[in-house]
Amino acid sequence: MADNRPVQRALLSVSDKTGLLEFAKNLHAKGIELLSTGGTAKLLADNNVPVIEVSDYTGFPEMMDGRVKTLHPKIHGGILARRGTDDAVMKQHDIPPIDLIVVNLYPFAETIAKEGCSFEDAIENIDIGGPTMVRASAKNHAHVTIVVNPSDYATVEKELEENNGSISKDTRFKLATKAFEHTAGYDGMIANYLGKIVENDEPKGFPSTFNAQFKLAQTTRYGENSHQSAAFYVEENQQEANIATAKQLQGKELSYNNIADTDAALECVKQFDSEAACVIVKHANPCGVATGDNILEAYERAFSTDPESAFGGIIAFNKELDEKTAKAIIEKQFVEVIIAPHVSAGASEAVSSKENVRLLECGDFAESIARLDFKRVNGGLLVQDADLQLYEKLEVVTKRSPSDEEMRDLLFAWKIAKFVKSNAIVYAKNQMTIGVGAGQMSRINSARIAGIKAEHADLTVTGSVMASDAFFPFRDGIDAAAEAGIAAVIQPGGSMRDAEVIEAADEAGMAMVFTGMRHFRH
Numbered sequence: 001m002a003d004n005r006p007v008q009r010a011l012l013s014v015s016d017k018t019g020l021l022e023f024a025k026n027l028h029a030k031g032i033e034l035l036s037t038g039g040t041a042k043l044l045a046d047n048n049v050p051v052i053e054v055s056d057y058t059g060f061p062e063m064m065d066g067r068v069k070t071l072h073p074k075i076h077g078g079i080l081a082r083r084g085t086d087d088a089v090m091k092q093h094d095i096p097p098i099d100l101i102v103v104n105l106y107p108f109a110e111t112i113a114k115e116g117c118s119f120e121d122a123i124e125n126i127d128i129g130g131p132t133m134v135r136a137s138a139k140n141h142a143h144v145t146i147v148v149n150p151s152d153y154a155t156v157e158k159e160l161e162e163n164n165g166s167i168s169k170d171t172r173f174k175l176a177t178k179a180f181e182h183t184a185g186y187d188g189m190i191a192n193y194l195g196k197i198v199e200n201d202e203p204k205g206f207p208s209t210f211n212a213q214f215k216l217a218q219t220t221r222y223g224e225n226s227h228q229s230a231a232f233y234v235e236e237n238q239q240e241a242n243i244a245t246a247k248q249l250q251g252k253e254l255s256y257n258n259i260a261d262t263d264a265a266l267e268c269v270k271q272f273d274s275e276a277a278c279v280i281v282k283h284a285n286p287c288g289v290a291t292g293d294n295i296l297e298a299y300e301r302a303f304s305t306d307p308e309s310a311f312g313g314i315i316a317f318n319k320e321l322d323e324k325t326a327k328a329i330i331e332k333q334f335v336e337v338i339i340a341p342h343v344s345a346g347a348s349e350a351v352s353s354k355e356n357v358r359l360l361e362c363g364d365f366a367e368s369i370a371r372l373d374f375k376r377v378n379g380g381l382l383v384q385d386a387d388l389q390l391y392e393k394l395e396v397v398t399k400r401s402p403s404d405e406e407m408r409d410l411l412f413a414w415k416i417a418k419f420v421k422s423n424a425i426v427y428a429k430n431q432m433t434i435g436v437g438a439g440q441m442s443r444i445n446s447a448r449i450a451g452i453k454a455e456h457a458d459l460t461v462t463g464s465v466m467a468s469d470a471f472f473p474f475r476d477g478i479d480a481a482a483e484a485g486i487a488a489v490i491q492p493g494g495s496m497r498d499a500e501v502i503e504a505a506d507e508a509g510m511a512m513v514f515t516g517m518r519h520f521r522h
């Protein structure tokens with residue numbers, strides 16, 4: 001049975017005391033009796049807010065360094081009692097109802113994130129009494145309101161004000177859902193920590209079960225295809241500029257494929273910092289990438305690589321989108337998404353003439369934070385460190401060293417190859433892609449496709465450089481590149497036949513650089 005009786009008694013026990021004092025003052029002003037644990041009670045009492053210590057209320061002191069504070073039948077009976085059903089038991093055992101629980105938990109995440117956090121510290125920061133109250137109140141949301149986040153204090157205050165001191169059934173239910181999400185995330189973190197092998201107080205490797213929590217950001221109209229339903233879930237408390245934190249300024253709702261492709265374009269363009277750069281992505285692969293003196297030049301050069309594929313593409317920039325570039329895009333091509341760290345007012349205005357175009361602003365780039373990548377397979381999940389490095393070392397392995405200009409182009413091509421689906425071959429010249437061969441089962445075919453792409457766009461391969469995401473297993477790839485006019489090659493090296501491959505490059509007078517790092521992308 002749902003309960004719309006006014007809140008008479010509240011228990012406040014919080015580690016994060018943000019906004020607590022004001023909230024407690026408001027509760028008190030509404031005639032609500034306040035119960036509280038040690039530190040929280042002290043804060044209230046020191047600020048003249050009348051409060052009853054839980055230890056006085058239960059007749060039991062807080063003990064064992066705070067391990068036992070609220071774990072008492074008078075507290076949990078007061079939370080869990082079904083009003084109307086358990087009234088006689090409550091009376092028999094002198095258990096008054098507690099209608100509002102305000103709890104946030106020991107900061108486990110912050111504790112284990114601290115350098116040198118000891119195993120004992122981590123264990124002591126596992127909150128037990130808090131989650132017990134949170135789960136009890138959430139279970140009994142028919143009668144009890146649970147608040148786990150200071151950002152919900154305002155909602156509760158407003159409701160108490162507008163509903164004659166009671167909280168609506170709908171709000172109690174929503175807050176209970178949040179509460180279980182909160183404890184699930186909390187226990188997930190603890191399980192992940194303990195499930196890792198702890199060596200010298202340092203958790204190492206992957207946990208024995210993998211627990212991750214993502215929040216629903218949006219459902220999409222459909223998934224990769226129209227018969228698939230889909231949604232976008234995001235991580236909480238993110239600092240990085242990425243597709244999950246970007247702000248959509250205009251346009252149709254992002255589709256599933258838009259989100260995936262925008263991520264690919266944005267992460268690729270982040271590789272460039274000083275020079276203005278533009279990445280155009282189609283079906284998760286960069287089809288045109290270039291730098292320029294300004295983003296207009298970068299865009300025009302990127303577009304010219306493969307105008308055919310750029311149609312309906314996703315365009316990412318590493319500098320503010322300005323009006324003239326926005327206008328050029330709109331005039332030149334059909335575009336699905338444009339994303340940049342910032343968008344000028346003039347650019348916004350220019351894009352608004354095409355109301356469907358999704359325009360996104362993601363903020364300034366910062367250095368990427370280590371993270372995990374996931375890939376679902378039927379029956380399981382593959383988890384790995386995200387590929388955030390570029391190369392191990394650059395080693396010239398041929399008789400001829402690349403010229404400075406060739407070296408710049410090799411590094412440019414290498415940055416792109418990292419974002420092209422394997423097998424990846426990138427031809428580049430003068431900081432611009434000349435041809436991109438993506439997603440082929442044989443490397444030689446990716447090279448052939450890069451050549452075809454260049455031909456289609458009327459671009460000259462002769463004198464270009466080539467990047468290959470993985471080593472060449474045979475010399476044929478190098479022979480074909482030499483025939484196409486490739487002057488220099490960058491690749492990881494490490495093949496059984498490296499000697500043969502280097503010989504092929506030497507025979508053709510090519511320069512070749514080994515990176516010592518492969519960038520498969522599937």
Ligand SMILES: NC(=O)c1ncn([C@@H]2O[C@H](COP(=O)(O)O)[C@@H](O)[C@H]2O)c1NC=O
Pocket residue numbers: 013014015016036037038039040041066067068069070071103104105106126127128129130131
């Ligand atoms: N042991 C208990 O019975 C217990 N009851 C509440 N807590 C936690 O104690 C913290 C508040 O403590 P204080 O009010 O003393 O600052 C809250 O994070 C709350 O979740 C407990 N602590 C840990 O389990």
